[in-house]
Amino acid sequence: MRVRFAPSPTGQLHVGNARTALFNWLLARGHDGTFILRIEDTDVERSTKESEASILEDLRWLGLEWDEGPDIGGGHGPYRQSERLHLYTSYANELKAGGHAYCCFCSPQKLEAERKADLAAGRPPRYHGTCRSLAPHDVQHHLDAGEKPVIRFKVPEHIDVTFRDLVRGDVTFNTDVIGDFVLVRSDGHPAYNFAVVVDDALMEVTHVIRGEDHISNTPRQVLIYRALGFAPPEFAHLALVMGPDHTPLSKRHGATSVSEFRERGYLPEALGNCLALIGWSPRSDAASAGAADELLPLGEMARRFSLEHVGHSAGIFDPEKLAWMNRHYMKAASSSRIAAESLRFFQARGFVRRRTDAALGYLESILPMAVGSVDRIEEIPERLAFLWSYDAAVALARPDVAHVLHEPGARDVIAALATAIAGPLLDRDAFRSVASRVKEQTGQKGKALFHPIRGAHLPPDTTVARIMSAAERARAFAAVAGTQGS
RNA sequence: GCCGCUAUCGUCUAGGGGUCAGGACACGUGGUUCUCAGCCACGGGACCGGGGUUCGAAUCCCCGUAGCGGUACCA
Numbered sequence: 001m002r003v004r005f006a007p008s009p010t011g012q013l014h015v016g017n018a019r020t021a022l023f024n025w026l027l028a029r030g031h032d033g034t035f036i037l038r039i040e041d042t043d044v045e046r047s048t049k050e051s052e053a054s055i056l057e058d059l060r061w062l063g064l065e066w067d068e069g070p071d072i073g074g075g076h077g078p079y080r081q082s083e084r085l086h087l088y089t090s091y092a093n094e095l096k097a098g099g100h101a102y103c104c105f106c107s108p109q110k111l112e113a114e115r116k117a118d119l120a121a122g123r124p125p126r127y128h129g130t131c132r133s134l135a136p137h138d139v140q141h142h143l144d145a146g147e148k149p150v151i152r153f154k155v156p157e158h159i160d161v162t163f164r165d166l167v168r169g170d171v172t173f174n175t176d177v178i179g180d181f182v183l184v185r186s187d188g189h190p191a192y193n194f195a196v197v198v199d200d201a202l203m204e205v206t207h208v209i210r211g212e213d214h215i216s217n218t219p220r221q222v223l224i225y226r227a228l229g230f231a232p233p234e235f236a237h238l239a240l241v242m243g244p245d246h247t248p249l250s251k252r253h254g255a256t257s258v259s260e261f262r263e264r265g266y267l268p269e270a271l272g273n274c275l276a277l278i279g280w281s282p283r284s285d286a287a288s289a290g291a292a293d294e295l296l297p298l299g300e301m302a303r304r305f306s307l308e309h310v311g312h313s314a315g316i317f318d319p320e321k322l323a324w325m326n327r328h329y330m331k332a333a334s335s336s337r338i339a340a341e342s343l344r345f346f347q348a349r350g351f352v353r354r355r356t357d358a359a360l361g362y363l364e365s366i367l368p369m370a371v372g373s374v375d376r377i378e379e380i381p382e383r384l385a386f387l388w389s390y391d392a393a394v395a396l397a398r399p400d401v402a403h404v405l406h407e408p409g410a411r412d413v414i415a416a417l418a419t420a421i422a423g424p425l426l427d428r429d430a431f432r433s434v435a436s437r438v439k440e441q442t443g444q445k446g447k448a449l450f451h452p453i454r455g456a457h458l459p460p461d462t463t464v465a466r467i468m469s470a471a472e473r474a475r476a477f478a479a480v481a482g483t484q485g486s
Numbered sequence: 487g488c489c490g491c492u493a494u495c496g497u498c499u500a501g502g503g504g505u506c507a508g509g510a511c512a513c514g515u516g517g518u519u520c521u522c523a524g525c526c527a528c529g530g531g532a533c534c535g536g537g538g539u540u541c542g543a544a545u546c547c548c549c550g551u552a553g554c555g556g557u558a559c560c561a
Contacts, residue, residue, distance in 0.1 A: 008560080217561090237491080315497090
C-alpha cells in the first residue's frame, strides 16, 4: 500500500488538511504501507518556499513522519511538482499523439463569455470545443503567430464514468457535464487534474485519500488514467471539516492552522487525536464504550484505523473537545516537557528571562499548580502570575472573582477571613484551621465557603497562602471585605 | 441553473428491519474541608420531512427539503 498527502504550499497547514494527512498516515502505518509527501506547487503565483517549510514542520510536529518526500527523497522522486515538469510535458505529448488531447487557442475573454452565455441559458457551463478539431496546419498557424496554447483533454462524449469510493461506494458522473478541461496551462505548467494523475501513477500510489472537494474531479482523473493506460488507484473522499455555523472552517472561526494551535499551547497529540475523531470512530462495542476509548495515541489509532469506519458526512470542529483532550494530555505529559513547552510563554510574560536549567527546574516545580486547571500551555503563566506579583486590586477586578463575591454569605466569609488570617505565615494545616474557623463563624460550607476564600486570592491555589506575607494577606482580605461593604 | 456528496442528542459519533437508540465532549444536579479543575454518582437531550416496501422502518427504496462540494489556464 502506498498513500500520499499532497499539499500545495500556498499557506499554513490547515487543520482540515492536517486531518487528511493524518488519515493517510494512519492507513499507511496500520497496513505497513508507505506514506508519501508530495508538494503540489504548480501554481507558481501562490506557492512559496516558506509555506512548504512550515507545512513540513507542522506535519512533523504532529508526528506524521513520511517515508518519501521532498526533503528526504525516495525511489519515486522528485517530490515537488515543479521539479517534474518534464514528465508532464512528455505525457501531454503522448496524450496529444494518441488523440486524447489537443491545443486550444481560445482567449480567456472568449471562454468567459461562453461561460456566461451557458449560465444565462441554463446550460451547464463547459468548454464549447472550439479548438477540438483544429486542423494541424491551423494549429501551426497559431503557433507561428506566437500564440501560447493550453492543452485540453478530449473528454469522451455521453458516457458514464464510475469509480469506486472506499468511503461512499460507487460514484457515477456523466461526461455530458464535463467540458474539455485544461491539462497544461499556457505557461507550460500542468493543471491539477493532470499533474495528480501523472504523479500518483508514477509514484505507484495505491490509495488516494483526500478531501471531498475532489470528488467531482475524480471522473476527469479516471479519464486521464484510462487515456494514459494506467490503472486507477482506489479512491476515498473524506467529508470536510466545518465551523460551528456549518460553513467551511475558516479564520472567522478562530484558529484554523496547525501552527496557530501550536502557538496557543496545544499539544500535538491532543490536536491529532481530536482531528482523527472527526469522521472516524475507533469504537465498535458501544456497550462498553467510555472516554478512554477516544483518548488514543497515534500508534493505537493506526492499529485500529479503517476506512470502513470513516463517516460520510461533514463534521464540525469542536474547540471544547480539543480543550478537554488538551487538558488530558497536559496532565499525562511529564512536567519537564511541559516546563520546556511553557518556557516561551513565561518569557513572553517577562517572568523568565532566558532558558537555563535553573529556570526550567523552577518552572517544573510550580507547574503542578496550574496544569489541570488550564486548557492550554499558554494559559499557565497567567495562572501563576501571582508568584511574580500579587495585587489585591487586580484580584478584585477579575470578573470571575467579582461574581463569586456577590454570592450570598460571601461577604461574611471574607470578613471573618480577614481577621482569622492575621496570624503567622500559613502552611497547609494552618490554612485548614483558618478555613474551619471561618466556617464556624459564618456557618458557610462547601462552595459558599471556599469560593470567596479562593476569590480573594489570586490565583486560586493554597500556595498563595504560603507565599504571601501575613500582612499582605490581611490587607488583601480586608480590602475585599471593605469592597463588599460598599 | 446543472452535476455530485451528505443527513442519529447542542457537538463528535455507535448502531442498523423488532434496541430502554449506546458512548464521548459540553450542559444541569448532588458528593468530595482547599474554590476552579479533577474524580464519583445521577440527570435532561437525537434517528430532517413525506410517501412506499414490510407483520414491523431510525435502519431498505423513492421524492422532497436542507447543508456542503464542483461546475477555473486553484489545488
